[in-house]
Amino acid sequence: MAVVVVTDSSAGLPAELTDELDIAVVPLHVLVGDRTVREGVDPIEIDYTADTVTTSAASPGELREVYERALARSGGDGVVAVHISRQLSGTWEAGRQAARDMASDNVRLVDSLGAGLATGLPTLAAARRARAGAALDIVVDAAVAAASRARTFVLVNRTEQLRRGGRLSTAASFFGSELVTKPLLQIVEGRLELREKVRTRSKAYARLVAAAVEAAGDDGAAVAVQHLGAPEAAETIAGQLRDLAPGIRELIVAEFGPTMGVHLGVGAVGVVVVPGGCA
Template sequence: MSVVVVTDSSASLPVELSDELGIVVVPLHVLVDGREVTDGDEIDYSSTTVTTSAPSPGELCAAYRRALSLSGSDGVVAVHLSRQLSATWEAGRQAIAELGADDRVRLVDSLSAGLGTGLAVLAAARQAREGGSLDRVFAAAESAAARGRAFIMVNRTEQLRRGGRLSTAAAFFGTELVTKPLLQLVDGRLELREKARTRSKAYAKLVAAAVDAAGAEGAAVAVQHLGAPEAAETIVTRLMELLPGIRELITAEFGPSLAVHLGAGAVGVLVVPGGCD
């Protein structure tokens, strides 16, 4: 057997990749007009009220228990989105306490969200596939999370501020005077990095931030978007031109659990310098 890696659906990993690496994915809750849907279903955000919530400790307890069974005696590493953005990490801590499995289930705060979490999950799962011990798999996830950088362009910050993901002190960035705010994750907290007057300038700043973060030694890179496939494709092309040493590149849409807060047109670039091998 081998160590099993668990994450939540906000990690946005392609299903085929999760299946290939044996990653256990716990869905976040997405409610549309009070009705629960699957994180990943298509949602019309313009005509519905959409909210999200973390898995309960009981749900994570069940997932960790199943993962422990799959691992035999090798253990579990659970990598979740930033505890600054969601109650999922705290629910995971409670689940481990309920299981009495502190020595067999290791919990990692990815300090990120979306494919920022997903890249840390990949680092752990690849180490597990190579037969790495619980300590080594845990270290791989922690290392990728610590090295990771996330940059996101949104059209407005209102949804993030309303949901408590962005401080009200930064509210002026979301006014009509600022067309496109560029955000970044710092120690798991979502902060405003800079502003741009036009979409094209915002994309240029997004690419520049990612290139600077990637460094010269090669990096794993992910691009995510919400209803902006052409913008994502343009950014991917530009990153490939500017970062010839990219070790891997993943693209995906933001699922509902993140899209609710980011809003239509959001585009993000997630970078792990040194890669996730």
């Protein structure tokens, strides 16, 4: 058999990739008023501006169920679960509890130190090693290495939703939401921080692209562009990255899912760069 890789729905991986690489995806939850819906499973209609919409992690029981099925499917070779940063969600901690309850040395957790496709790209790195028949430790190392190299940059219209959800510090939110037209954020060691203050959207896009090009270098980077309700901007940024960083080996363009969108808001655009790629 082979090691099976698990991630959570916040990773935002396109279905064709999860199907191709046999990646198991645990749905996170979106709370809409008094309803709880599972991302990627239940139909969801969301007003992203509503104060009554929020998110929650998968429970230890939900994660254990997926881990157990994955371990059985691996024939005992093992499971590598790559999850959203523990600084941004309770999912990793719930996963650790689930793995502890299973009492199996063959279920390993990796903190992606990121969110969205900053979780998805390390998941791809692990899944590709698993598909090639790599042993459990090698698959874990592939995910950890990709996560440690990843750089994430996010442009949002306002930081109020992030502050309200506790994903951004109060100080950063203040400077980002009221004094700056377009805050450019980054993820550092799993935490979302204000990178710089940009006055106009056109300049913000330019700074986003410049940061991604610098991070990509010329060593065959894997790059992902994500957006919420901004497909034209995402495609424009992807085209600029292709032109300005011709060494990019892999480029994914996708929309943020609901669990990310609730916190980032409509119009958000992000770029994830993994120098050296996720092969």
